[in-house]
Amino acid sequence: MLDKLFELRSEVMKFLPSKGQHELLAAMKADNYAFETAYLVDIFASLNKLNLKLQGSHPHVFAFHDSIDAFKAKLVLWHTQTCTGNTVSFPTLTELLQDKPASGSLVETITEHLSYLITKFGRYFLELPSGKKKMLNIPQNSFQRTVEEIPKELKEEFVELVNILH
Incomplete structure (x- = not known):
């Protein structure tokens, strides 16, 4: 809309x-109404794409986690780019600017908003500890894993489960 x-x-x-x-x-x-609105058009388009990924036909926790992590990484990238006045990640805004640099106040407004989004996404979607993150990667690509890549805790749990079943 x-x-x-x-x-x-x-x-x-x-x-x-x-x-x-x-x-x-x-x-x-x-002054900046059209530019700020163009930026919001691009941000909402990205959020809508994320929403569609999260509502896919066969969503599972691993896909959710990957989609959220990817979006959080995009936010950080966009923030870094925008701090230098680079708006290439925002096509509607870039088209509106047409070869003229973004004003300092516009860059400041966008970077503040991106910082806010990074903080909120970080608060609502916490980073997993590295051991848990490794464990999440195993089921996703289980046929591409070697025994050495499986965390020690998971191996121990598997051995314990096998002993219980026998």
């Missing part, structure tokens, strides 16, 4: 005065 508002922003700005929405019109005419 936000992408449609962005596409029709000039028409919406013509329509607002007829409805007495002068404050909203003034907000839409603000």
Whole structure:
């Protein structure tokens, strides 16, 4: 929906005065409004893609974990790129800027928002300890693993389970 508002922003700005929405019109005419909205269009598109991955036809915990980790890594990459004024990861914004650099206030706004997203994703989707992370990787690619790659704890649990069954 936000992408449609962005596409029709000039028409919406013509329509607002007829409805007495002068404050909203003034907000839409603000310096960075179009740039910030373009950035939000791109962020919401990325979040929607993540949502679709998480709702796939046969989702399982390993796919969820990989998708969340990948998105968290993207956020960090985007933050690093944006700190230098590089907006290539945001196609709608990049198209709007068309070969002119992003203003300092726009870069600051975007980096602050990305920092906020990194913090929130880090809070809601915690990093697993390295041992647990290794254990999650085993079922995903079990036929590509060697015995040496299997954590000692998992081997011990397997031996214990075999002894119980016999």
